Amino acid sequence: MKYLLIPLLAILAGCSTTVPVANKFPEVPKRLLETCPSLTVVKDDVKLSELTNAITANYQTYHGCANTVDGWIEWYNKQKSIFDKASKN
Amino acid sequence: MWIIQHLPEWVFHFIFAAGVIGTIAGFVLSMVPVIKKYGIPIKVISLLVLALGVYLEGALSDNKEWVLRVKEMEAKIAEAQAESAKENVKIVEKIVYKDRVIKEQGVIVKQYIDREVVKYDTKFLPGGECEIPKEVINALNASAKNQAIPEVKVEAKK
Numbered sequence: 001m002k003y004l005l006i007p008l009l010a011i012l013a014g015c016s017t018t019v020p021v022a023n024k025f026p027e028v029p030k031r032l033l034e035t036c037p038s039l040t041v042v043k044d045d046v047k048l049s050e051l052t053n054a055i056t057a058n059y060q061t062y063h064g065c066a067n068t069v070d071g072w073i074e075w076y077n078k079q080k081s082i083f084d085k086a087s088k089n
Numbered sequence: 090m091w092i093i094q095h096l097p098e099w100v101f102h103f104i105f106a107a108g109v110i111g112t113i114a115g116f117v118l119s120m121v122p123v124i125k126k127y128g129i130p131i132k133v134i135s136l137l138v139l140a141l142g143v144y145l146e147g148a149l150s151d152n153k154e155w156v157l158r159v160k161e162m163e164a165k166i167a168e169a170q171a172e173s174a175k176e177n178v179k180i181v182e183k184i185v186y187k188d189r190v191i192k193e194q195g196v197i198v199k200q201y202i203d204r205e206v207v208k209y210d211t212k213f214l215p216g217g218e219c220e221i222p223k224e225v226i227n228a229l230n231a232s233a234k235n236q237a238i239p240e241v242k243v244e245a246k247k
Contacts, residue, residue, distance in 0.1 A: 021162040025174040029181045039106055039233035048213035049206045051221060051229070053199060058233060060195040064188060071184045078176045087170035 006078055023086065026079045036065040092145075101145040108139025162168045 023074055040054040093101075112135040119128030212218045232240040 015207050021159055021166060023166050024170065025152045026170075027156065027177060029177050029184075031181055032183050041230040041233045042226055043219070044223060045215050046221065046226060047207075047210040049210050051226075052202045052206050054233075055229070056195060056202065060191055067184055067187045067191065071180055072185075074183075075177070075180050079173055081100050082172050082176065084170050086165045 020083060023083065027077065027084070029071075032075060034068065036068070037061055093148060098149065101142070101149050105142030105146050106137060107140040108137075109136060111135030112139050 039058045042051055042054045046054070111131065115132035115135045117127060118124045120133065124131075213221050213222075227238050
């Protein structure tokens, strides 16, 4: 009976259903890997213009970071659709 | 299947052909009186070789199909990688453009502040007519650093 296992195993070896091709993880643009900078803080004796400038700089930082996040969302959606299309058999 | 990778294709065709010829020969030769006594062993061996041949032919054909599928998949992946790289370029271009717009708008606002808001600096200086309350500075800095404001005690809800 145990000798029957050998031909059975040989037969089973032909039963794989997945194509042995690995898909590489897509590259991420370096710009998206930049971390968000810290926000600007002000001194206690700040002038009104300096305060406004600091607030503006912080808003600008926010917009920059939002741009990065939007980029990540777009990157994910695009890469997912490309991956799904390539994975279809 | 490992055997397909190690043996040339003609070996499988040969086994199959040998099986077919042997089976036919087994039936034909069993009619010849001298060889008749070997008829059954010839038939049995030939049928076993034929069965192995059929199996190996099937495996060979299946393997060829898989090789085709692998090639097809590799082509698809190469295409996807090219498309992915193209999309990355588009995304980076879009981000860089938006970054430039943000920077330019920031410069415009800064110029405006340095031209218009600066006029009110003396009015809002510490000890001036409309001094900026320390609480405003505290609130802004605490928000910027994402920290709690030390002076304000938040009472827990009962």
